[in-house]
Amino acid sequence: MRFSGVLVLLSACLAVAGCTSSSGLDALAPTAPSMEKTSSIIGMPSAPVPPVEIGAAAPQATPQAHALTAMAAPRPDVELGPVPSRAPIDEAIPEPAPKPIALVAPEKPVRASPFVAGEVYGRRFRDAKPINFGKASPKQLAVHGVDVSRWQGEINWPKLRTQGANFAYIKATDGGDHLDPMFKKNWRAAGEAGLRRGAYHFFYWCRTAGEQADWFIRNVPKVAGALPPVIDVEYNGESRCKRRLSRETVLEKMQVFMDRLERHYGQRPIIYTAPDFYRDNLRGEFLDYPFWLRSVAAHPEKVYPGRKWVFWQYSGSGLSHGVKGQIDLNVFRGSKAQWHAWVAKTSG
Structure with missing residues (x-):
């Protein structure tokens, strides 16, 4: 009886001890993280994460994990609660202001135009072989320009423009x-740079005028704002065609060519010539046509007495930024206001 009583008493004590252990030290010990789930943050709680003071170590983060990254990237297999306020973090590290759109480089950088449309730039050319024209110097005239061909190579047209090239005649055809x-590259680039542009044709005396007119029209576009087309008539010592035509034949061929261009472009062509060819063929002719005169040693009034002109080519040895080597220099006969009026009247 006494032994059985002791057993009963021992059984009662063990039962009481077992109940106490289920809610004692084992309940206060941290639960080990589940091995079924992985994350850069071990044991990340499912409850909202309170803000963390900057500089304080994020508990249980791996050495590679950044506190902000851990907070921003939820675990894919854990359902998170409401997103906590980030006000303390924003106050500690202000978010940078958005970058202006202008600072983002486009795929093809657009360079700002260095010219103002319609503005007339003053002459800033130099000359490898300067001539003293006295009081009749072309420097006294306001609107200067150039004529170019393949021999000028690659041209920096915006820079040439600001050097004083307000217009350009570009060789198109022979x-x-x-x-x-x-031609095509210069024609496009000169227009993009804001120059008034025109095209010229070097006339061959052994080809028919009709063939040459058709060839020019085929290659020179008819565009608004273009200067009148030019027929370049002079002696060409390098041509295989050595024969000299009579004055009458020269004038006839020129007339056929110019008539066809005028019908197509709606502009009266300009005649470019040199002193010797003018003396033999053009003196007193084509009085109702505009002339562009080459005269690099004296004023046109001395070389072409009595002839009215629109353009004067005063140098074949010009120097300018934007062009390697030498370039022909020209000037318009008139003021800035007269230039604008002439362009408005004659441009296509």
Whole structure:
């Protein structure tokens, strides 16, 4: 009886001890993280994460994990509670202001135009072989320009523009089958740079005038704002055509060519010539046509007495930023106001 009583008493004590252990030290000990779930943050709680003071170590973060990254990237297999306020973090590290759109480089950078449309730039050319024209110097005239061909190579047109090239005549064609290989590029680039542009044709005396007119029209676009087309008539010592035509034949061929261009472009062509060719063929002729005169040693009034002119080519040895080597220099006969009026009247 006494032994059985002791057993009963021992059984009662063990039962009481077992109940106490289920809610004692074992309940206060941290639960080990589940091995079924992985994350850069071990044991990340499912409850909202309170803000963390900057500089304080994030508890239980791996050495590679950043506190902000851990907070921003939820575990894919754990359902998170409401997103905690980030006010303390924003106050400690202000978010940078958005970058202006202008600072983001486009795929093809657009360079600001260095010119103002319609503005006339003053002459800033130099000359490898300067001539003293006295009081009749072309420097006294306001609107200068250039004429170019393949021999000028690659041209920096915006820079040439600001050097004083307000207009450019660009070689397009020779005879009935030759196109200057730089014409298309120069034509486009000069227009983009804001120059008033026109095209010229070097006339061959052994080709028919009709063939040459058709060839020019085929290659020179008819565009608004273009200067009148130019027929360049002079002696060409390098041509295989050595024969000299009579004055009457020269005038006839020129007339056929110019009539066809005028019908197509709606502009009266300009005649460019040199002193010797003018003396033999053009003196007193084509009085109702505009002339562009080459005269690099004296004023046109001395070389072409009595002839009215629109453009004067005063140098074949010009120097300018934007062009390697030498370039022909020209000037318009008139003031800035007269230039604008002439362009408005004659441009296509």
